[in-house]
Amino acid sequence: MKINVTINNEKKELEIAPDDILLDVLRRYGYHSVRRGCDTGMCGICTVLLDGKPVPSCSIFAARVDGHEITTVEGLPEAKELAKILAEEGADQCGFCSPGLIVNTVYLKKLKIKKIEEVKIKLIGNLCRCTGYVGQHRAIEKFLGVEK
């Protein structure tokens, strides 16, 4: 079956199978920032924006997004800036979880969220197994301009 989607502001017609999962389709078409983590919606690594809202791409059939808009790290100009700060703050170790974290954090920037307590709650679904979060939070606070 065919679906029409806008990915990172580009209109695409994609050929998919009924059992295709959004995560796999995005990777197949070259959006390699989208990664498979836990495959159950727990870890946040596969997060993309669907119509502007963060969702786990591992738990959505690709057929569902017909007529909708997807944004990945590749389509977020602010991603580079955050990636740089993450590196500077030593918040990237293996780096596997970074794309999902970046998508969600850029989303928070759009919402103009600046209270650290709120940031923490909103990022609860982005797990990281190496950094212990401290470095990540330094970077995120810088990027969002968190009020101290």
Place this chain on the structure above:
Amino acid sequence: MIKNYFRPKTIDELSELKLKTKGYLFSGGTDLFVKLRAGTIDTDTVIDTKYLNSRKIEITGNKLFIPINATYSELRMFIKQNNVNNMLENIVKTIGSPMIRNRGTPVGNISNASPAGDFVLASYLFNAQVIIEPTSRKLPVKNFIKGPGKIDLRENEFVYGIELEILNDYKFYFEKVGRRNAMIISIASLGLLLKEKDNKIKDIRIAFGSVAPYILRDENLEKSLIGETINEELFKHIAIEYQKLSSPITDVRATKEYRKSLVHNLVIKAYNNLFEKVVKE
């Protein structure tokens, strides 16, 4: 393996497809995907509910209607904007993560019928009616849910929505005990609604999750409490009674003995919090 993907637009279309294909409904998919991957569901057909023309979240009389496909995020926004059943916010905000709440739906939670389902617990507390189409059947959630994962639904039927009572002037306590602070399936949970008059109970509703094969709520016990003076003795009595009624199991999350003590202690904790016996920072 999934070979067919349908996107029905009308109630009849959806119903016919479900009857004919025996396929599984896909709303938010946050439970469905877990089950598909675990192999507990094996189907060749997915019926996507998102394209169905349905009613929106709305207030009708003294009821809050939550339709199929409405997500937790949408419900939260509605509650805030309309200042209705604000207590629900305390439950909904604990469900999954923001990403899960952008996808998951209350109707999916009820259809999944887990004794740990947080919105199932909320539905019991708010005397929810489950609205079923195309037969337009309406039944209380406690009759709709028959056991863990078991619901009263015929092959051509699906859940169209849920209707909760709108409650005002209730004190409310909700707590979910888990092994982490976030994104947990609860070891045990308690929701308590209480209306008082002159320090006496006017109405009380108590529901526990994960301590029985279904949400534990005993309306006879609740009735026996009406008119009683609110004090620690009374809550000790409630705690002991519910401990007797609970029938938890031991699983990977906790032992049944631990769950039994939680039933007791959560009731006492609710009392201490609601009646400010706890010194807040």
